[in-house]
Amino acid sequence: MWSRFFGLGRRSFASLSEQEVLALAIASEEDDARIYLAYADTLRAQFPQSARIFEDMAAEENVHRERLINRHREKFGERIPLIRREHVRGYYERRPDWLVRNLALEEIRAQAERMEEQAHRFYLAAAQRTEDAETRKLLGDLALQEKAHESLARRLGDRHTPEEVRAEEGATERRQFILTYVQPGLAGLMDGSVSTLAPIFATAFATGSTHTTFLVGLSASVGAGISMGFTEAAHDDGVISGRGSPVKRGLASGIMTAIGGLGHALPYLIPHFGTATTVAIIIVFIELWAIAWIQNRWMETPWSRAIFQVVLGGALVFAAGMLIGSV
Incomplete structure (x- = not known):
């Protein structure tokens, strides 16, 4: 771990030979093509137009790789040295495929543009490392292709995802976010905030003890959070409904339920009963x-x-808690 953190055991870019620079470029193009195909696989179901962008980008990276391999074959023969980005100190890194699964659409597009900018800088530096005219020309051409006028992601985006398609994909992404996070989280927040009002304030007015009230509120909030989380995750796997991962929905619902209840339970950590109750009501x-x-x-x-729904429901539950606690 420490050797990776400090770059120990890695080669400096300046120490690479011309053959090693070509080998590094070949490996980098292979990695980038795989990443773009992973982006395409991630987006294909919901954003088919954007998926085509990354399929085209992967195809272009494969063309670059073939040109580099051909040049290596002409200059150095068939055996390509094994050297990858993680072997070179200070070389830009790429996130593994499995980390791109949860990226938002615009974040994926932005990441693709950063990848091209990094590749452009690499080819400029690589071109300076060779005195061979043909190799220098190839690397310079690839640098220009990576940077030409505007990023490939933006150019392909204009071709495959015009404004109306982007708007539609944006609406789809927003709808998915609502189904996976907002709806379960809102249900949890409402349940945690409203359903715990009665037991917390009933305990408060019945006992007058801030410590007892806090313990009841804590147990009610945590218990409700666990219950809501498991219920949300178990009742719908999201495959047919399209509501997304049950784990994500369960976490959103459970966490927001607990937060909703803890909001007016934590004030009872204040020893003074009147002050604690006033803060809790606020x-x-x-x-x-x-x-x-x-x-x-x-x-x-x-x-x-x-406002009518929330205030009416909250007021009724709050009143029930006060009434029961005062009996």
């Missing part, structure tokens, strides 16, 4: 406002209806 109003905002922002629920 936080309840903040939680209810946050729920209404999320409904309006992401679920497109009108403000009037969102």
Whole structure:
């Protein structure tokens, strides 16, 4: 680990021979083509137009690789030295394929543009490392192709994903985000904020003990979070409904449920009962406002209806808790 962190055991780029520079370029083009195909596989189901972008980019990287291999064969023969990016100190790194699965569409496009910019700088530096005219010309041509006018990702994007397609893909991405994270998270926040009002405030007014109230609130919040998380993950695998990974939905629902309950349980860490209750009530109003905002922002629920639903439900549960606790 330490040798990798400090670059020990790696070659400096300046120490590479012309043959090793060509070998490094070949390996880099192979890696980039695989990464672009991984991007295409990730996007194909939901964003077929963008997937075509990365398939074309992978095809162009393969053309670059073939030109480099041909040049190596002419100059050095058939055996290509095994040298990869991780063997060279200071060389740009690439994220492994399995790390690209959860990247957003625009982040993938931006990553592709960064990859091209890095490849452009590499070919410029590599061209300076050779005195052979043909090799220098090849590396210079590849540098120009990587940087020509605008990035390949943007040029192919204009060809395959015009504005109306980008808008449609953006809407699809937003809808998927809502189905996977916002809806389960909102349901959890509402359950955690509203359903724990009654037991927490019933305990508070029944016992007058901040310590007891906090323990009840903590147990109710954590228990509800675990229950909501497992329920969300278990009841729908997301394959037919298209709601996404059950693990992601379960985590979103469970975490937001616990947060909703802990919001008005944590104030009872304050020893003074009146102060703790006042702070808890203020936080309840903040939680209810946050729920209404999320409904309006992401679920497109009108403000009037969102506020009415949340305030009415919260007020009824809060009143039930106070009434039961005062008996």
